[in-house]
Amino acid sequence: MFRVQVDVLVLYNAIPDLSPINLGPESGMEWKDEYSVGVAKFDADHMIILDLINTHLSTEINLDTVQFILDQLNEYTTEHFDLEEEHMDRIGYPNLADHQRKHIEMKSHLDFIRNQVTAGNTDTIELTTTFLNDWWDNHILIEDMAYKHFELETLNAETDN
Ligand SMILES: [Fe+2]
Numbered sequence: 837m838f839r840v841q842v843d844v845l846v847l848y849n850a851i852p853d854l855s856p857i858n859l860g861p862e863s864g865m866e867w868k869d870e871y872s873v874g875v876a877k878f879d880a881d882h883m884i885i886l887d888l889i890n891t892h893l894s895t896e897i898n899l900d901t902v903q904f905i906l907d908q909l910n911e912y913t914t915e916h917f918d919l920e921e922e923h924m925d926r927i928g929y930p931n932l933a934d935h936q937r938k939h940i941e942m943k944s945h946l947d948f949i950r951n952q953v954t955a956g957n958t959d960t961i962e963l964t965t966t967f968l969n970d971w972w973d974n975h976i977l978i979e980d981m982a983y984k985h986f987e988l989e990t991l992n993a994e995t996d997n
């Protein structure tokens with residue numbers, strides 16, 4: 837488990853374009869090939885996150901906008917997480933259980949923020965920014981990228997034999 841995580845960090849640092857985003861006032865995000873996890877459906881889902889980040893950056897943020905973003909996330913996550921977990925299972929990914937735990941944590945964090953929005957808590961705007969940022973930087977670019985890295989290594993090992 838530890839070895840794969842180290843490898844992913846090495847990969848992450850070795851590819852300059854795979855850089856984390858900074859949610860600043862003028863930063864807009866565009867999709868790059870380097871962001872691909874190697875499965876078209878998952879990439880399409882990840883592009884939704886980018887769109888939501890860009891929506892979050894470009895619109896005047898209020899609780900209605902945040903509600904919209906969180907509703908969209910809520911709609912897409914269950915299916916996306918299930919399909920990713922099936923994929924990781926199929927390729928024999930050794931960190932599946934850990935990744936599943938992350939998905940559960942993200943879903944429960946999303947539920948928490950959605951409840952805060954419903955309660956009219958304006959801190960939710962900040963929470964949503966942090967959540968989206970973390971989702972992109974830590975989950976998609978590191979944790980999701982890890983199953984792609986594993987799959988490539990496995991394929992390479994099979995080709996070498
Ligand atoms: Fe994902």
Ligand SMILES: [Fe+2]
Binds near residue numbers: 920935939979980
């Ligand atoms: Fe994931």
